[in-house]
Amino acid sequence: MREVVFDTDRLALCVPCGEDVDALASYWSDPETMRYLSKNGDVWTREQVLERVERGARFCSEHGMTFWTVVEKETGTVIGQGGLVPIAFNGDEIELGYRFGKDHWGKGYATEVAQASAAYGFEKLGLDRIVAVSFPGNTASRNVLTKAGFDELGESALYYEKVLILFEMNKP
Numbered sequence: 001m002r003e004v005v006f007d008t009d010r011l012a013l014c015v016p017c018g019e020d021v022d023a024l025a026s027y028w029s030d031p032e033t034m035r036y037l038s039k040n041g042d043v044w045t046r047e048q049v050l051e052r053v054e055r056g057a058r059f060c061s062e063h064g065m066t067f068w069t070v071v072e073k074e075t076g077t078v079i080g081q082g083g084l085v086p087i088a089f090n091g092d093e094i095e096l097g098y099r100f101g102k103d104h105w106g107k108g109y110a111t112e113v114a115q116a117s118a119a120y121g122f123e124k125l126g127l128d129r130i131v132a133v134s135f136p137g138n139t140a141s142r143n144v145l146t147k148a149g150f151d152e153l154g155e156s157a158l159y160y161e162k163v164l165i166l167f168e169m170n171k172p
């Protein structure tokens with residue numbers, strides 16, 4: 001039985017679990033989806049996805065946040081992942097992230113996840129600031145962040161050994 005952490009109108013954000021691996025592994029094996037996600041655009045094997053799901057579940061039980069599994073409520077379909085983690089899993093700042101399988105793009109789901117995760121971070125986790133980073137060419141993600149209410153701060157070379165566009169949202 002999936003453990004739902006919080007939900008939105010159309011989506012449930014759940015603690016990652018073994019049931020999620022098949023769907024996620026099919027999404028993260030696609031080069032177009034991974035283009036802006038991994039360091040060199042590398043795709044992930046099923047083993048790598050399983051390892052990340054296990055690590056994500058552990059992190060959630062220890063810290064109350066992770067990249068949760070995103071489930072479409074109407075169909076019960078795992079559509080991707082989204083949520084909050086310390087940036088690069090080792091920084092002081094908390095980062096919003098999201099990624100979905102291609103079939104689930106263009107439905108406003110990323111914006112829904114971004115807004116709900118930020119609200120959860122401020123209200124339930126007591127955060128004061130949330131950051132997000134996007135590759136300059138990732139127009140979709142930049143639009144999502146702006147639409148969700150993040151402020152664009154410009155280029156930053158602070159994270160992931162890349163020049164990325166940095167966004168922030170402060171506690172309302």
Ligand SMILES: CC(C)(COP(=O)(O)OP(=O)(O)OC[C@H]1O[C@@H](n2cnc3c(N)ncnc32)[C@H](O)[C@@H]1OP(=O)(O)O)[C@@H](O)C(=O)NCCC(=O)NCCS
Pocket residue numbers: 032033034036037098099100101104105106107108109110111112133134135138139140141143144147
């Ligand atoms: C980036 C991603 C999460 C966007 O998800 P999504 O659910 O399709 O985004 P939304 O439907 O919420 O779109 C939000 C806005 O961005 C715009 N947008 C979406 N895809 C776009 C694209 N490819 N190019 C330009 N704008 C785009 C939408 O038009 C929408 O604005 P609108 O409602 O005014 O039309 C999705 O494409 C994805 O998972 N990509 C691969 C992983 C990734 O890059 N993650 C982000 C890493 S920073």
